[in-house]
Amino acid sequence: MADSSPSANLLLLLLISSLYWLFTPGSAFLIDRDHNTSSAPLEPHFTECISREQETFRCWWSPGSYHNLSSPGALRVFYLKKDSPTSEWKECPEYIHSNRECFFDVNHTSVWIPYCMQLRGENVTYFNEDDCFTVENIVRPDPPVSLSWTLLNISPSGLSYDVMVNWEPPPSADVDAGWMRIEYEIQYRERNTTNWEALEMQPHTQQTIYGLHIGKDYEVHIRCRMVAFTKFGEFSDSIFIEVTEIPTKESTIPFTLVLVLGIVGILILIMLIVITQQHRLMMVLLPPVPAPKIKGIDSELLKKGKLDELNFILTGGGMGGLPTYAPDFYQDEPWVEFIEVDGEDGDSGEREDNRASDTQRLLGLPHPVSHHMNMGCSNAISFPDDDSGRASCYNPDLPEQDTLMLMATLLPGQPEEEEASFDVEERAPASSERSLVQAQTGGPQTWVNTDFYAQVSNVMPSGGVVLSPGQQLRIQESTSATEEETQKGKEDEDSKETEEQKQKELQFQLLVVDPEGSGYTTESNVRQISTPPSSGEGYQTIHPQPVETKPAATMEDNQSPYILPDSPQSQFFSPVADYTVVQELDSHHSLLLNPPPNQSPPPCLPQHPLKAPMPVGYITPDLLGNLSP
Amino acid sequence: MPGNIRSVCAVWAMLVCLVFCGKLTTVDAAPLCTNAQAGCHVLSLANLFDRVIQHSARMHGISNDLHSEFELYFLPSKNQIGRVSRNCHTSSILTPNGKENAQRMAREELTEVILKLLVAWRDPLWHFHQSMAHHHDFNNFSSNKSLEMSDMVHELRKGVQKVVEKMQMLGIISNSVSNLASPEALLASDSAEWRLMKDYDLLYCFRRDSNKVQNYLKILKCRIVPEHGC
Numbered sequence: 001m002a003d004s005s006p007s008a009n010l011l012l013l014l015l016i017s018s019l020y021w022l023f024t025p026g027s028a029f030l031i032d033r034d035h036n037t038s039s040a041p042l043e044p045h046f047t048e049c050i051s052r053e054q055e056t057f058r059c060w061w062s063p064g065s066y067h068n069l070s071s072p073g074a075l076r077v078f079y080l081k082k083d084s085p086t087s088e089w090k091e092c093p094e095y096i097h098s099n100r101e102c103f104f105d106v107n108h109t110s111v112w113i114p115y116c117m118q119l120r121g122e123n124v125t126y127f128n129e130d131d132c133f134t135v136e137n138i139v140r141p142d143p144p145v146s147l148s149w150t151l152l153n154i155s156p157s158g159l160s161y162d163v164m165v166n167w168e169p170p171p172s173a174d175v176d177a178g179w180m181r182i183e184y185e186i187q188y189r190e191r192n193t194t195n196w197e198a199l200e201m202q203p204h205t206q207q208t209i210y211g212l213h214i215g216k217d218y219e220v221h222i223r224c225r226m227v228a229f230t231k232f233g234e235f236s237d238s239i240f241i242e243v244t245e246i247p248t249k250e251s252t253i254p255f256t257l258v259l260v261l262g263i264v265g266i267l268i269l270i271m272l273i274v275i276t277q278q279h280r281l282m283m284v285l286l287p288p289v290p291a292p293k294i295k296g297i298d299s300e301l302l303k304k305g306k307l308d309e310l311n312f313i314l315t316g317g318g319m320g321g322l323p324t325y326a327p328d329f330y331q332d333e334p335w336v337e338f339i340e341v342d343g344e345d346g347d348s349g350e351r352e353d354n355r356a357s358d359t360q361r362l363l364g365l366p367h368p369v370s371h372h373m374n375m376g377c378s379n380a381i382s383f384p385d386d387d388s389g390r391a392s393c394y395n396p397d398l399p400e401q402d403t404l405m406l407m408a409t410l411l412p413g414q415p416e417e418e419e420a421s422f423d424v425e426e427r428a429p430a431s432s433e434r435s436l437v438q439a440q441t442g443g444p445q446t447w448v449n450t451d452f453y454a455q456v457s458n459v460m461p462s463g464g465v466v467l468s469p470g471q472q473l474r475i476q477e478s479t480s481a482t483e484e485e486t487q488k489g490k491e492d493e494d495s496k497e498t499e500e501q502k503q504k505e506l507q508f509q510l511l512v513v514d515p516e517g518s519g520y521t522t523e524s525n526v527r528q529i530s531t532p533p534s535s536g537e538g539y540q541t542i543h544p545q546p547v548e549t550k551p552a553a554t555m556e557d558n559q560s561p562y563i564l565p566d567s568p569q570s571q572f573f574s575p576v577a578d579y580t581v582v583q584e585l586d587s588h589h590s591l592l593l594n595p596p597p598n599q600s601p602p603p604c605l606p607q608h609p610l611k612a613p614m615p616v617g618y619i620t621p622d623l624l625g626n627l628s629p
Numbered sequence: 630m631p632g633n634i635r636s637v638c639a640v641w642a643m644l645v646c647l648v649f650c651g652k653l654t655t656v657d658a659a660p661l662c663t664n665a666q667a668g669c670h671v672l673s674l675a676n677l678f679d680r681v682i683q684h685s686a687r688m689h690g691i692s693n694d695l696h697s698e699f700e701l702y703f704l705p706s707k708n709q710i711g712r713v714s715r716n717c718h719t720s721s722i723l724t725p726n727g728k729e730n731a732q733r734m735a736r737e738e739l740t741e742v743i744l745k746l747l748v749a750w751r752d753p754l755w756h757f758h759q760s761m762a763h764h765h766d767f768n769n770f771s772s773n774k775s776l777e778m779s780d781m782v783h784e785l786r787k788g789v790q791k792v793v794e795k796m797q798m799l800g801i802i803s804n805s806v807s808n809l810a811s812p813e814a815l816l817a818s819d820s821a822e823w824r825l826m827k828d829y830d831l832l833y834c835f836r837r838d839s840n841k842v843q844n845y846l847k848i849l850k851c852r853i854v855p856e857h858g859c
Contacts, residue, residue: 055728083726110726111844112837136840176859178847179728181686227686228693228840 041065043126044075044119051139052233053172054180054226056109059092059102061119069121072097079104080116089118111135141182141224142170143236144205149220151243152208160213161243166206167222170233181227191217191240203227209241217242456593463590674795675857678850681788685846688781689839695774696832717834719749724841731848737802740793743845746838747786754779757831778835785842801853 042064051057061077063069077092079102092102116132118125144167152162165186173180183203187196199207212218218241225232274286458466583592722745725731731739758775796802851859 106727106729111728112724112841113726134837136837174728176851177728177732178851178859179844181843181847228690 044069044121045126045128046117046119046131049117049131049133049138051109051135052142053174054111054136054139055106055174057104057135057138059104059117061100061102063100066121074121076120077102078118078120080118081110082114082116083110109135136226137229138231139180139226139229140231141180141226141233142172143234144168144170144184144222144224145236147220147222147236147239149209149239149241154214154243158214158245160211163209163212163241164206165209165220165222167236169205170224182224183227184222184224185232186220186222187235188218188220188241191219212241212243214243214245456591459590459593463588465591674792674799674801675850675854677788677792677795678846678854679857681785681792682843682846682850684781684785684788685839685843688778688785689836689843691774691778691781692832692836692839695771695778696836698771699829699832717830717837718753719746719834719838722746722749725845728848731845732852736796736849736853737805739845739849740789740796740802743789743842743849744786744793746842747782747789750782750835750838751779751786753831754782754835757828760828789846796853 044061044063044066047060047062049057049059059077061075063075069075072095077095078089079092080089081087093105093108094103095101096103112134114132114134116127116129118127118131120126146168147165148167149163149165152164154161167184169175169182173182175182181203183201184205184207185201186199186207186209188199188209189196199209209220219238220241221235221238223232223235456465456467460466586592722742724742724746725734725739734742754775758772758779761772761775793802797804847859
């Protein structure tokens with residue numbers, strides 16, 4: 001016993017300590033639970049006091065855990081209105097036991113005065129300091145009513161839209177009297193989402209919601225509170241906003257329709273104008289394409305395949321040249337502008353004496369007739385200010401002295417009749433233009449060929465060009481004329497020299513043709529001889545000396561660069577046509593000419609066999625292809 | 630050219646003179662609107678009321694903000710109402726406590742109440758601002774608001790007095806109100822109490838009183854000139 005007693009004591013001690021140790025926390029735990037469960041029961045308390053319009057208010061209570069006090073009448077509500085230091089607790093003026101609610105009507109409601117609420121049981125008073133309030137701080141306004149929405153606009157992309165939401169303030173809140181000032185908060189969300197989007201609070205009864213998406217369903221509700229207070233009222237009932245896709249074709253259909261109708265209308269108008277042949281409108285809508293229209297020549301001749309007739313006319317078949325009374329082929333087209341190829345000479349008008357004298361001297365005629373090419377644009381029928389054809393015509397408004405002088409000094413051509421064509425004269429107010437192209441009629445008409453273009457009748461192997469023998473005829477005649485002059489009394493050396501010079505010059509009216517050069521030989525030649533030297537660009541000669549020679553200067557130097565024809569007088573008596581056909585180009589790019597068909601080709605003319613029958617005189621562009629170097 | 634420049638300068642100088650002369654004359658005429666027939670720009674009563682009401686709304690907003698900040702800062706116990714209610718120095722002023730009371734009250738009385746309230750708060754708010762300025766633990770935001778609040782009370786009082794004058798001129802109310810405009814009569818009785826109030830209580834009381842003023846003004850306006858947005 002004595003041996004086991006200390007172990008037994010130890011065991012007991014252990015047991016007790018363990019038990020104690022077990023129990024104390026456990027008991028504490030249990031006790032805590034018991035405390036938790038059986039801690040002070042929830043006292044009857046007020047759950048909430050709310051005023052809806054700041055004129056009345058209600059308070060709700062609950063008995064808490066005291067279920068025996070839940071029967072009506074078991075608990076009584078008392079309130080204290082601290083409007084004076086001697087205020088007392090009073091009982092609730094109106095009970096609504098079904099709700100456990102105490103209602104304070106208008107007579108019992110005072111704003112800005114603290115209220116304290118109290119629940120009293122049998123002998124117990126349940127009072128909490130937290131249940132004191134002032135009425136304005138417990139106001140929660142009713143939700144607004146009559147919530148509605150209208151569509152404001154749809155974005156141009158057709159994906160989103162804006163909506164204006166309208167509502168009325170809650171009827172219970174006396175906003176009209178100014179008793180309550182309310183601000184509103186709108187919240188919206190998509191139909192099946194959980195998060196509401198809240199817009200900014202504002203005191204007006206409408207608000208715009210921006211950026212809603214088409215095709216989605218939205219839910220909107222609203223609540224309000226007093227301005228500068230914190231308690232919100234309840235949310236209103238939700239309204240639903242949905243905008244489905246609007247067919248956008250409606251906006252584009254009228255646009256395309258308008259476009260199509262407009263185009264059709266314009267086309268119809270144009271057709272009408274064309275059909276009714278309103279010439280003025282046609283000029284505006286369909287301006288004429290300038291085509292070569294020569295006065296007195298039917299445009300039919302200018303077409304393909306009719307060159308023979310054309311050449312016949314141009315080369316003066318029968319009458320030589322174009323009569324001035326050529327039938328007017330274009331009288332019904334007022335906008336036609338003519339290239340006047342006029343063979344007649346007109347009145348001389350005023351001309352510079354130098355040239356007259358030069359030409360006279362050149363040709364030995366008292367009244368040299370100058371062929372003038374009526375390059376002016378003459379409108380046969382009055383059509384004012386038509387500029388469409390001007391580019392192709394010589395513009396008389398720009399008197400270029402050089403070209404004028406050039407025209408004036410062209411070798412006299414072929415005057416068939418003594419008629420004058422005054423077309424240019426009529427239209428040219430300037431005297432210089434008159435002096436341009438007029439030639440005096442009168443005098444022996446000794447001209448046979450129109451010499452407006454020089455006729456190159458031979459090309460030398462070295463490249464020189466022999467002009468037409470038609471010049472020779474005139475030379476002969478001019479020589480006779482000069483002889484007459486000399487006989488008349490001009491026995492000066494100058495005259496003789498001039499005569500000789502003229503002869504030579506006439507004979508040697510040759511230019512060494514620059515292989516690359518172009519231009520009319522006679523013109524340049526004449527310019528060199530008779531006119532004071534002007535800028536000789538375009539005319540290229542091997543030797544520039546003759547440019548500087550004065551007309552009166554003698555050229556006794558036979559070593560002129562001019563190339564003599566071998567036998568100028570013997571060879572070319574036969575009449576030569578005005579134009580020579582350029583047969584082909586040789587290796588040196590010089591022109592190989594074809595003599596006119598009414599002549600026997602001179603034997604020394606280097607000539608290649610004809611490759612194709614070429615029309616005489618006039619080359620049309622479609623025949624140009626037949627030329628080959 | 631010099632002639633043109635001279636003429637342009639002359640015209641310009643004339644225009645400038647005209648503008649300035651016009652401004653001078655108008656400046657002279659504007660403040661001396663003694664009677665309505667003088668042709669100066671007169672505000673309508675409704676307009677005056679609107680301005681005053683906006684002012685009072687703003688004042689109440691500021692007082693609410695300050696009160697909330699105070700509550701946050703000091704973390705007082707949850708409900709101070711029971712303790713505070715006895716300490717507002719304006720409790721002695723009889724104010725209508727409900728809408729019907731306010732509507733039934735005579736216009737002159739209501740106007741008097743408003744003026745009394747505004748007068749009573751001028752000095753306490755000024756001292757409150759002074760004490761706030763010395764408290765370095767307050768941020769400048771609150772300090773500015775307290776200054777703004779005291780200024781607003783002052784401005785509002787002047788505004789309401791103008792409204793009263795206008796109403797008396799129009800014959801809407803009798804001339805008995807003007808006697809209360811003098812602050813000395815009121816302060817003598819209340820001078821001691823507000824110094825005992827703590828800052829927080831003062832803010833609470835002012836918040837309540839500013840709400841009263843706002844409501845009374847609105848009710849007054851909707852009784853007298855109801856056509857404009859009541």
